[in-house]
Amino acid sequence: MNREDPVMKTMKGPAPFLAQFAGDDAPFNSWDGITSWAADCGYKGVQVPSWDDRLFDLEKAAESTDRCDEFKGTAAENGIEVTELSSHLQGQLVAVHPAHDTAFDGIAAESVRGNPVARQEWAVDQVRKALPASRNLGLTEQAAFSGALAWPYIYPWPQRPAGLIETAFDELASRRRPILDHAEDCGVDICFEIDPGEDLHDGITYEMFLERTGNHARACMLCDPSHYVLQCLDYLDNIDIYKDRIRMFHVKDAEFNPTGQQGFIRAISLGSTARAVSGHLATGRWISCPCSRSSRLPNSTAGPWWNGSAA
Numbered sequence: 001m002n003r004e005d006p007v008m009k010t011m012k013g014p015a016p017f018l019a020q021f022a023g024d025d026a027p028f029n030s031w032d033g034i035t036s037w038a039a040d041c042g043y044k045g046v047q048v049p050s051w052d053d054r055l056f057d058l059e060k061a062a063e064s065t066d067r068c069d070e071f072k073g074t075a076a077e078n079g080i081e082v083t084e085l086s087s088h089l090q091g092q093l094v095a096v097h098p099a100h101d102t103a104f105d106g107i108a109a110e111s112v113r114g115n116p117v118a119r120q121e122w123a124v125d126q127v128r129k130a131l132p133a134s135r136n137l138g139l140t141e142q143a144a145f146s147g148a149l150a151w152p153y154i155y156p157w158p159q160r161p162a163g164l165i166e167t168a169f170d171e172l173a174s175r176r177r178p179i180l181d182h183a184e185d186c187g188v189d190i191c192f193e194i195d196p197g198e199d200l201h202d203g204i205t206y207e208m209f210l211e212r213t214g215n216h217a218r219a220c221m222l223c224d225p226s227h228y229v230l231q232c233l234d235y236l237d238n239i240d241i242y243k244d245r246i247r248m249f250h251v252k253d254a255e256f257n258p259t260g261q262q263g264f265i266r267a268i269s270l271g272s273t274a275r276a277v278s279g280h281l282a283t284g285r286w287i288s289c290p291c292s293r294s295s296r297l298p299n300s301t302a303g304p305w306w307n308g309s310a311a
Contacts, residue, residue, distance in 0.1 A: 018046050084191075084307075090130070
């Protein structure tokens, strides 16, 4: 990372994604405690999981600017800025393939578990509420997962029926388009994390989705180069291609160490100590911060935050 690069001078941070630190023990179980901890660690901001009611009340934030001012004020007293809200988990539940119903039920509210229709309705409501909550916090970007209807068919065996993937993307776009329109009303970009496990997992799938939304201005990207390394995708070229759509940036390292016994596909079924692929908080392994590759990243006057993330 070249901190003298003109682009790096517009980048703000670092800021951890609190979903990976929040817990039931102090200081990680309260907003005051976790922001104080983040400041003590040297962080400048935090990305907030909108589903974690130990830290954030989404219902109140969507309705009250006063509540949001109080929320930001607590963080500011501890020397921390709120960088973005995340609706990753609720966004995942906007589009779930039936094969994954059981796996994803656990991240839904207890009241809708075991009921895929109610779960989706709850998820859409949550994502929609996170948009005015972002606006009330003075934020202009929100992090999200796209959801996944086509992902179980990622490997083309057994042979897929003609049109199956296209139909899945048509449905994904039809579910997401009203949310994107609501994002436009709120003045907030939805930054989809391009991630294996999601239907939007590389540039081509992002473009398939974007086309079906009418190239919606609010359908943006969260760039995490570690996800690209594990797909053997050129993460620097990706930034040059999509620089005008990238609004958010996760920083972490990744390793891909294939052997004669395993590669990426096999690695997903092994324990964490034996995997050929792994991700870490940024420590200088494999991935260097790619922002300096493109002088036109970010497409923002102030520049995005760079968030540490471990998944």
